Amino acid sequence: MCTLVKNSRVQESDKSQTIFEMTIKILKYFLKCLFIQFHIIFDFLVDFIFGLYYDSKIQKVPPVKNNLLLMSASELAEKIRSRKLSSVEIVTAFIERAKEVNEIINAVVEDRYSDALEEAKEVDKFLQTLENSDLIKEKKPFLGVPFTTKESNEAKGMLHTMGLLSRCTFRSEEDATVIRFVKNAGGILIAKTNVPELNLWTESRNNVYGQTCNPYNTTRNVGGSSGGEAAIISACGSAFSIASDIGGSTRMPAFFSGAFGFKPTEGLTPLKGIGLRKENYPNSMAEAGPICKKAEDLIPILKIIIGEKASLLNLDAEVDIRCLNIFYQESSGDIRTSTVNWEMRTALLKAVQHFKEITGSATKIKIPGSEYSYRLWRFWMTQENFDFKLSITNGKYRASALTELSKFLTGKSELTLAAIIKLIDEDILPREDAEWAKNITTNMKKYLMEKLEHNGILFYPSSPLQTGYHYTAYLRPFNFGYWCLFNVLKFPVCQVPLGVDKNGLPIGIQVVAAPYNDHLCVAVARELEKIFGGWIPPA
Template sequence: MFRWVVKLRGLRIRNLVMAPPGIAALRVFLWTVFRAANFLYLPVFVTRIFHRATPCPPIENDILLLTAVELAEKIRKRELTCEAVVKAYIERVKEVNPIINAVIEDRFHDALEDAKEVDRFLSNTLMTTEEIEEKKPLLGIPLTVKGSIEVEGMKNTSGVVSRANVIAKEDAIIVKSARDAGAIPILTSNIPELCLNWESTNKLVGTTRNPHNTTRTVGGSSGGEAGLLATAASIIGVGSDIAGSLRLPAHFCGVWGHKPTPRVVPFAGHYPSCKNEDEWREVFTLGPMARYAKDLKLLLKIIANPEAKETLRLDEPVALEDLRIYYIEDLESILTNKVSSVCLDALHSVVDHMNKLCHVECEKAKIPLLKYAPEMASLVLLDIDDVDNLFVGRGDGSYAELFRYFTFRSKSVFMAIAYGVVRKLSKYIPNSTVEDCRKKLSEMKAELIKMLGDNGVLLIPTFPTEAHPHGDILRKVLDSGYCVIFNAFGLPVTNCPVKFSKNKLPVGIQVVSAPHNDRLTLAVAAEIEKTFGGWKPPQPREKACY
């Protein structure tokens, strides 16, 4: 909690007011608020002494250890029945969900019927295995779906009490695409209320717990997906990303998450959405999550817009040795926590490996304005109008709802209300300041794209630390800036698990490329998995670590 003192000693404080015009006052205000939060958390730190983690049961069914690519091949070749595969995942979900609380609603009965239909099809079809692979590459593969994405006949609440009985009338486009490819949805996974939090909690389902240590968060907003993947209760899933929502949970849970290039994956069928579609498409996207790196590319090929597939060139070979690798160790922002030693070690381990693999050594990127990017990106994203939330206009009624929350009468969680309050307060920020942020971000984006070109990637921490205890995101909000900046820049990013901390918690890094070069980040992800092992199941511990 006294890390801010270390920052002062390291002279990071000098960046506090040395910001572009119009940003300095905002930085001073935010710095004061977040540093004060450390002291307000003192009672919370004391109560954590009594918290204990609940271990997840070990994985005993070998079916759960196969990649989606391997499972699909075995199902096509009749080496495994689809019913056996779906049944194995259903049993695993039932085994772990009472511990991690990651499921909104299941369709186990219908999924088993779908699996039996697949087995009947395979018994009677005259198609060759090659033809099946081409037309239905996910045939028989269980799919989990983030609870903000529509699945026909299932609840589409987005964690909002007033939407408790809302039922999706049809599949979201990406769910339909996955079904057409043979995937079988088995459940929808938990999220924060309206996806407005980096912790997956709401008043309908409750809080999802990290399977590596249940006293820690899974992150958000695709937290349920990450938790299920981490404990082998899912093999592939789909989520969404507006401010790190795919990558942060993947980092905390030790799995893979890919934020595609904007406009590549259709977002119709996701709630919340935004009436300002042009601006929304540039920062928000749906994308694949997986337990194994190779499955990311398979799923992305299926859910991408048909017209985007040629642009992405996902099947084009990538010569890793010819890549130019850049890296950033720390944003060096006064508003973010210093990157921990274990996260730095994960980054350096990958850099050292790529130095041996590539013809050109990795180069440390130097983008001076990047230290101001977290608050700039947050301010620009906050300025997007007509995003579905609890309030109308620019946070009208948020003050009253905040009062109801503190008097225990609100049906919403704090972060969803806080979004409206911050939107309300943001009207006092001059338009010139917001436009200045847009301009500076545009300049940084252009600089990054020029640096990366068609053959470069950037390595950067996903978050400064491993998964923190539940609730700590309130004092670490701008640490999510390591993810948020790439939403503002509109660049494709893959989260890659690299190693574990001494607390047996996973940590990873982000791999970033220029737009439509998703194949580069996915190729580096596959190399990282091959070298460092990728996903590992939660390990039992003698006692909880904080």
């Protein structure tokens, strides 16, 4: 009898515990839904309020008058080799366009137009003496083609301020390795473009060069840190770009400006001369990568900037897209980010549907831990060989949040608000738990590797929202997680433009593959470009 009573009490206790746990789960779900609804309303109010100020100030870049500016870099290179167009004619056209649009978007911060034209003349003279252009295509695939790079990538003799007033007169003594590779491949550097301070913000603004504006709508953000590059490429002021990406710095600006942006598999591109790096760091989340208008340029540029390590990839392999395994994820799951809006979700699902019809299936997944994207990136940045507090003063002293905040509030600081926020993060906010971050990252990699293997592709949102008004990034800091996730994982990923929305702003998606399957990303990018239009001229 006592045993029966005891068992009955245990059962009642278990039942009460179960009811309590269910109540807690329901309450958490309710609070989550409430928070998401609040966030949607908050985002609406942000756009409404900023729109009241900005919408009367909208400009776009003027239409392109010279059709050669619309060609891919590969097509331009072929026309130069075959002498259908001269390098001087092409370089001149891009220089004139860059001058025309830069008054509106402030993307170019230093040019070398005169030197570039002299180099173009030498290319044309050289080609006049050449009988066989096949060798040129192999050795110098971009002979005579103009390109640009971000101000933070070193180029001999050019400014390398990193957006810091304390470095405003610093000039590079040599090229970054990837810039040297492109020059050796025949590319002609015509200019350098704007970045945020030390490449560490999601808008390209600093106290040296000011703010860069979006060519589709000058009241909108171009992203960071390769914002100037994406803007000048999309505006047709350069044939192609060499950017870099440690947390979306290639893909975010490419998305905001409607271009293609590629981050290769980890450890492939040399990093010497990228940012403040004086040597290569093989374990970094950073990679150099291209921004371009046409998907056909991705492989040729990747071959150049990867160099000898290109042999680790199958960049020339034929890809039968019918045999790909397609996966997709509709959102990161982080409730602190903006909700993926209807137009971004529709673009993603249209791409998924197209490939589902080709391959026969498409599987929806949720990467375990993707809701922690920003936190994980924040931890792994502490493992980079980089001292922000010392670098932000150009090595003069170690900056502190309280000191610089006090200077900022009294108008005496040389730093932007973005840099102050980074200092607050370094000095005041608690650190992420290292063991937790490493375990989550390992599990994420394992999960995604098992899904993608050698022939899998993941479609992932480029962003919850299209490009926002200037300064709204301060109110949506966690949206950054959509890009930095793949730096944490170190997987290859391509930002693919899918045209523009009803307001004329770019939309797109990210295409992800397993490490060393970069060619799959490019094959899918080319198919999406063919079906959905890819880059659309801003005007």
